Amino acid sequence: MAYYRSVGEVPRQRHTQHRDPDGRLYREELMGEEGFSSDSSLLYHRGVPSAILASEVWELPEQRTVPNHPLKPRHLRLHDLETGRDAVTDRRLVLGNHDVRIAYVVTGTAPSAYYRNAIGDECVFVEIGSGVVETVFGVVPYRSGDYVVVPRATTHRWVPAEASRLYAIEANSHVAPPKRYLSRYGQLLEHAPYCERDLHGPSDPLLVEGTEVPVLVKHRTSAGIVGTAMTYATHPFDVVGWDGCLYPYTLNIDDYMPITGKVHQPPPVHQVFEGHNFVVCNFLPRKVDYHPLAIPVPYFHSNVDSDEVMFYVAGDYEARKGSGIELGSISLHPGGHAHGPQPSAIEASLGAEAFEESAVMVDTFAPLELGEGGLAVEDEGYAWTWAADDSDR
Helix, strand or coil, X not given: CCCCEEEEXXXXXXXXXXXXXXXXXXXXXXXXXXXXXXXEEEEEECCCCCCEEXXXXXXXCCCCEECCCCCCCEEEEHHHCCCCCCCCCCCEXXXXXXXXXXXXXXXXXXXXXXXXXXXXXXXXXXXXXXEEEEECCEEEEECCCEEEEECCCCCEEEXXXXXXXXXXXXXXXXXXXXXXXXXXXXXXXXXXXXXXXXXXXXXXXXXXXXXXXXXXXXXXXXXXXXEXXXXXXXXXXXXXXXXXXXXXXXXEHHHCCCCCCCCCCCHHHHEEEEECCEEEXXXXXXXXXXXXXXXXXXXXXXXXXXXXXXXXXXXXXXXXXXXXXXXXXXXXXXXXXXXCCCHHHHHHHCCXXXXXXXEEEEEECCCCEEEHHHHHCECCCHHHHHHHCCCCC
16 A cells, blocks of 8 residues: 555554553554565454464355467456355356456345455455445445455455445455556655545444354465355454554545547556556546547557456447447457457547546456356357458448
8 A cells, every 4th residue: 555544543652562441452463465574554453363263164156267269359248147146255257367366246235254365455346336345444435436455364344235246356466556656655646647535445443343253265275266264253353443554445436537648548548556467457538639630449459468358337438339348348358369449430439539438457467267257148249240340341
C-alpha cells in the first residue's frame, strides 16, 4: 500500500506491552510481506491468533485447466454461467495459469464462509452489487464498480446487501499500483490516474467475539492448489486495533481518471494494478482521440509476449461491435495471434468524440488456460467473426 493507517487502539511504541482495562495483555501479530522486508501491519488481538482446534481438508471447486489448443481467440459469456450463491465457495474458475486465476460468482445475500487466501492477493471487481467485506482489519464497504483488494492471508468474509456479480482476480503474488505511478517513497504521483483519496480501507475495528470459528484456507502444496478448513479457538476478528501499510481497500472506477491523447492510446495508459507476470487495466467512458484523421478504435496488434483478457462491464464496446460480444462477455486474445477491431467498426468509429464503455482487462505474460467455468459458456463461433465481417472489403 502507498500510505500508513492507524485504526483502533494501538500502543505508543511497537512491540511493547498493550493491555486491556482489566490488565490483560493483547497479543500482537505482525502481518507482513516478503519476509519482514516489505509492507506490513501490526494487529492487536484479544485472543491467540494461532490457536486452532482442528484442521481438515476443504475440497475446493474444480481448479483444473486445459490449454488453449488449438490456438484461437475465445469468447466466454459469463452471464450464462450458473453458480452457487456463496461469494467464496461457489466461484467457478474461468481462466488461469501459474500466476493468476480468474473466477466468477453471482452471490445471494447470505454471508460467505470465513476465508483466507494464503496463495496471493485477491483483486475482486464488483460488476454489480453492494455490501461489505468483513475482515480482520475491520469492515470494507463495496459497491458496483469497486475493485476490492484483499492482501494475501487476510481472514475475511463477504456479506452482500444484494445479489452481487463478482469477477475475482486471484494472484499468486501481491497486487499493487504500477511502480511508475509511485514516488521512490511510495506516494502516488501527480501523473497517476488515481490517488490515495480514492482508496478506501477500514476505519474502525470490527471486534467480534466467538469460539470454534471455521475458516477456509486456500494454499499451495507440491501437488498444486488445495484447501484446508481450520477451526480457531477464538474469533479471528477480535482485533482491538492495528496500524501499518498493509490492509484491504477499495478503488471505484468512477474515481479513476482516464488518460487520453491526440491519437489512439495503448493499454498501458489504462493500467490500474500490477501483479507478478500480469497487469490489470480498465477502459472507461472518456473523450477519444482529437487528431483530425484519428481512428478511435484500436489498431490490429499482436501481443507477442502476453494473453489479453477483456471483461465487458457496461456501455457498448466500439471495437467489438458485430462480434457477438455483449455485457458480461469475456474475450481471450492469446499471444501468437493478431487481433483488433471488427472491420466494420473501424469506419463506424471515425469522427467519434467519446466512448461510453467500461471494461476490465487482464494481460498475462504466461499463456492462459481455460477453466471449467469458461468452457461451460464458450461461444464457439467467435474466432471466425473477423472473416465473416467483410463490410470494409
